[in-house]
Amino acid sequence: MSVTNRRGSARRRLATGAGVIVLLSLLSACDREQRRFRENPPSASPSNVRVSALQPGTVVDTTHVAGPYDNNAWAVSEGQRLFGWYNCSGCHANGGGGMGPPLMDDTWIYGSGPEQIYNTIVQGRPNGMPSFAGKIPTPQVWMLVAYVRSLSAQNASGARTSRSDHMMMYPGSGSLQDPAKPQQSFHPPASEMP
Amino acid sequence: MARCGPEASYCRRQALTFVTGMRLVVVLSVLPLAAACTREGKPEPPREAAAAALPASAGPRASVALDAEDGQWAMPMKSYSGIRYSQLTEITPANAKNLKAAWTFSTSVMRGHEEPPIVVNNTMYVLTPYPNILYALDLTLPGAPKKWQYEPKPQSEAQGVACCDVVNRGPSFADGKIVFNTLDDHVVAVDANTGKEVWKTKVGDINIGETMTMAPLVVKGKVLVGNSGGELGVRGWLKALDLASGKLLWTAYSTGPDSDVKIGSRFKAYYPKDRGKDLGETTWQGEQWKIGGGNVWGWLTYDPQANLVYYGTANPGPWNPDQRPGDNKWTSAIIARDPDTGEAVWAYQQTPHDLHDYDGVNESVLLDVPWKGQTRKALIHPDRNGYVYLMDRMTGELLSAEPFGYITTSRRVNLSNGSLEEVPDKKPEVGKVVRMICPASPGTKDWQPSSFSPRTGLLYIPHQNLCEDEEGVEANYIAGTPYVGMNVRMYAGPGGHRGELTAWDPIAGRPAWKITEKFPVWSGTVVTAGDVVFYGTMDGWFKAVDARNGAPLWQYKVGSGIIGQPITYRGPDGKQYVAVMSGVGGWAGAIVAGGLDPQDSTAALGFAAAMKDLPDATQKGGTLYVFSLP
Numbered sequence: 090m091s092v093t094n095r096r097g098s099a100r101r102r103l104a105t106g107a108g109v110i111v112l113l114s115l116l117s118a119c120d121r122e123q124r125r126f127r128e129n130p131p132s133a134s135p136s137n138v139r140v141s142a143l144q145p146g147t148v149v150d151t152t153h154v155a156g157p158y159d160n161n162a163w164a165v166s167e168g169q170r171l172f173g174w175y176n177c178s179g180c181h182a183n184g185g186g187g188m189g190p191p192l193m194d195d196t197w198i199y200g201s202g203p204e205q206i207y208n209t210i211v212q213g214r215p216n217g218m219p220s221f222a223g224k225i226p227t228p229q230v231w232m233l234v235a236y237v238r239s240l241s242a243q244n245a246s247g248a249r250t251s252r253s254d255h256m257m258m259y260p261g262s263g264s265l266q267d268p269a270k271p272q273q274s275f276h277p278p279a280s281e282m283p
Numbered sequence: 284m285a286r287c288g289p290e291a292s293y294c295r296r297q298a299l300t301f302v303t304g305m306r307l308v309v310v311l312s313v314l315p316l317a318a319a320c321t322r323e324g325k326p327e328p329p330r331e332a333a334a335a336a337l338p339a340s341a342g343p344r345a346s347v348a349l350d351a352e353d354g355q356w357a358m359p360m361k362s363y364s365g366i367r368y369s370q371l372t373e374i375t376p377a378n379a380k381n382l383k384a385a386w387t388f389s390t391s392v393m394r395g396h397e398e399p400p401i402v403v404n405n406t407m408y409v410l411t412p413y414p415n416i417l418y419a420l421d422l423t424l425p426g427a428p429k430k431w432q433y434e435p436k437p438q439s440e441a442q443g444v445a446c447c448d449v450v451n452r453g454p455s456f457a458d459g460k461i462v463f464n465t466l467d468d469h470v471v472a473v474d475a476n477t478g479k480e481v482w483k484t485k486v487g488d489i490n491i492g493e494t495m496t497m498a499p500l501v502v503k504g505k506v507l508v509g510n511s512g513g514e515l516g517v518r519g520w521l522k523a524l525d526l527a528s529g530k531l532l533w534t535a536y537s538t539g540p541d542s543d544v545k546i547g548s549r550f551k552a553y554y555p556k557d558r559g560k561d562l563g564e565t566t567w568q569g570e571q572w573k574i575g576g577g578n579v580w581g582w583l584t585y586d587p588q589a590n591l592v593y594y595g596t597a598n599p600g601p602w603n604p605d606q607r608p609g610d611n612k613w614t615s616a617i618i619a620r621d622p623d624t625g626e627a628v629w630a631y632q633q634t635p636h637d638l639h640d641y642d643g644v645n646e647s648v649l650l651d652v653p654w655k656g657q658t659r660k661a662l663i664h665p666d667r668n669g670y671v672y673l674m675d676r677m678t679g680e681l682l683s684a685e686p687f688g689y690i691t692t693s694r695r696v697n698l699s700n701g702s703l704e705e706v707p708d709k710k711p712e713v714g715k716v717v718r719m720i721c722p723a724s725p726g727t728k729d730w731q732p733s734s735f736s737p738r739t740g741l742l743y744i745p746h747q748n749l750c751e752d753e754e755g756v757e758a759n760y761i762a763g764t765p766y767v768g769m770n771v772r773m774y775a776g777p778g779g780h781r782g783e784l785t786a787w788d789p790i791a792g793r794p795a796w797k798i799t800e801k802f803p804v805w806s807g808t809v810v811t812a813g814d815v816v817f818y819g820t821m822d823g824w825f826k827a828v829d830a831r832n833g834a835p836l837w838q839y840k841v842g843s844g845i846i847g848q849p850i851t852y853r854g855p856d857g858k859q860y861v862a863v864m865s866g867v868g869g870w871a872g873a874i875v876a877g878g879l880d881p882q883d884s885t886a887a888l889g890f891a892a893a894m895k896d897l898p899d900a901t902q903k904g905g906t907l908y909v910f911s912l913p
Contacts (some may be wrong), residue, residue, distance in 0.1 A: 173756065179765020180443070184890055185883025186447060187873065188514075188765065194880045214751070217443025219763060256716045256754040256770045258883050 156203030168236025344740025354853030365689030395868015509579025537577030581644025603768030667726025771889030807848035821844025
């Protein structure tokens with residue numbers, strides 16, 4: 090085999106490799122969230138939010154309000170920053186909990202829906218969750234909601250924050266991209282109330 | 284020896300131990316530790332106790348003045364000296380194997396039970412964690428039925444500002460009243476006979492993050508209480524309330540100007556580093572001392588002759604040390620005060636500008652020690668930073684400070700100037716992960732109290748063997764929320780075991796023997812004149828060991844992990860009983876009590892990472908267990 094031939098096959102391999110890389114990046118880009126250039130900040134608080142799944146007799150409705158930022162990568166990453174900024178991480182750690190309950194598992198005392206988490210943050214809860222009404226602006230609360238839901242993989246994977254530069258919190262990847270995806274239940278057993 | 288790192292002061296002294304040919308029992312017990320020093324970061328499989336049947340202290344012993352034994356247990360420490368020693372002798376190493384459960388009592392509370400029951404006038408008083416229910420049980424009747432219960436009904440929101448589970452470390456009996464603190468910052472006095480509230484005084488505010496978990500000490504008609512909240516930027520204080528009325532008599536802060544700290548003309552620090560005007564203010568930047576911690580959530584002891592109370596202050600806030608330049612006085616310090624006026628008489632800061640959450644709140648047990656031909660009135664204090672401090676309790680002079688666990692964060696305590704010689708490489712920084720910080724933030728030993736036997740001359744220290752990684756992050760102060768600024772994850776220290784019971788010889792300044800445990804030994808210990816030590820494990824074994832050599836005598840599996848303080852008393856039938864609370868939780872057990880998710884290695888300020896297997900080993904739920912010989 091001549092030198093030229095070897096070089097040629099090397100070039101071909103390189104070209105194929107480059108093609109694969111381009112393809113891969115395109116494919117992964119398909120997974121990204123769509124984002125408009127202008128986003129009106131959400132100003133409204135959700136109404137008629139249920140904190141109980143029990144609706145005596147006929148079930149009127151079971152739908153959740155969509156979080157305005159649920160699939161917005163920028164807002165989720167802002168939510169992550171605010172989660173530290175407002176000391177949420179002081180109680181809930183990086184999702185595993187501490188003084189407060191974990192947020193990355195399948196146990197949701199007051200519901201895992203965006204509107205339920207929103208109300209938990211704003212109203213507070215009597216077993217220890219402080220009320221942040223009047224302390225955190227509404228759009229930022231929704232960013233926190235989006236980030237909190239990402240901890241248990243409840244929003245689109247493309248919107249979730251990527252590998253953190255901090256100390257690796259999770260085994261393996263050190264990334265929030267693929268946390269365990271627990272089945273979301275509405276309520277824990279009553280004995281689990283903290 | 285040469286292979287021990289420069290920071291491994293513990294290795295050096297173990298090597299010396301070999302050279303001087305100490306007793307076999309010491310050599311056996313230090314072998315795993317010495318071996319571990321050459322293998323930093325590679326934990327060995329768990330080991331069992333290396334206990335040998337040899338007498339404990341052969342040389343001169345520390346002693347303590349004992350009151351006549353009344354068979355009761357009227358305050359968590361039993362006596363002002365804090366020795367947790369009972370003169371009852373019915374249970375011995377020979378018969379302990381016959382111990383049987385006598386009766387049990389459910390507290391109906393699911394969180395961590397760090398408290399001891401107390402026993403006065405044939406009544407047992409059991410105080411629960413939040414919601415701080417006080418039960419009175421009649422010991423004169425079979426099965427000890429309930430006489431009454433008192434519910435202070437603390438604000439449920441207080442649970443949200445309790446750093447490390449909603450624990451309570453016990454009630455105290457004085458002058459016909461049971462006195463205790465509630466999680467939502469009330470001090471309560473209840474009539475011991477009727478269960479009726481005598482007074483209830485609010486002394487703190489949950490909206491700035493204050494809670495109360497410590498056991499009050501009653502001295503000369505004054506109830507001494509302190510606050511918790513070092514993880515929420517709460518300024519620490521000790522307050523005195525009038526036992527009769529509940530009226531506030533004085534407040535002594537741990538930080539701020541001398542007038543607030545109650546440092547006046549009587550104050551004399553032994554070491555120059557602790558001398559100066561308004562150090563509680565000038566060793567901080569600006570007004571950081573107002574949110575700087577130094578809380579008083581641990582143990583107080585009292586010397587009636589000197590009329591001084593001794594206690595330690597907690598860590599400075601936030602944990603991130605770069606945000607609070609200076610020595611941060613008087614956090615992580617030992618303070619001696621006159622209980623009548625609150626005046627400070629001396630203070631010693633064992634960990635200036637704390638880097639790793641090394642609170643100074645552990646017990647200062649009051650002993651008299653033969654020291655270089657003299658008898659010194661001393662206190663012995665096993666600190667979070669890994670050293671057992673032996674100090675002259677009249678002056679604050681250091682007699683010795685020797686490591687009782689594996690330490691990488693400091694080289695030694697310099698006895699000539701009182702300084703802690705830290706290892707600069709182990710200082711946590713923002714944006715940098717520092718590894719193999721030993722001991723971890725809960726320290727070589729946390730709140731769990733030691734006991735001392737004048738018969739063996741040994742201090743029985745329950746503690747942990749943990750190391751950690753730390754990464755500083757910026758902390759924002761928002762009142763009533765955590766003010767920490769540190770990512771932490773903990774793991775077992777050298778040897779791979781996470782807990783130890785160390786029988787410490789105060790004079791020699793080294794362990795007489797050690798028992799290793801899989802999980803941190805988060806329970807207190809109690810020792811008796813029968814030469815039996817009792818303690819519990821987080822996987823639910825209540826154990827009796829021989830006080831002289833650590834030989835296991837008996838164990839009993841209870842319903843939930845033990846983090847409480849065992850006691851012993853004489854029942855109305857004349858028999859000796861041993862009692863302990865079962866109910867896992869606390870900082871170490873938060874993973875079970877709070878249902879935390881260990882996927883996140885920083886859960887529970889990093890403690891959950893070291894306790895991933897605890898949920899498989901125990902369930903939560905509070906129950907009192909009482910044992911006796913048949």
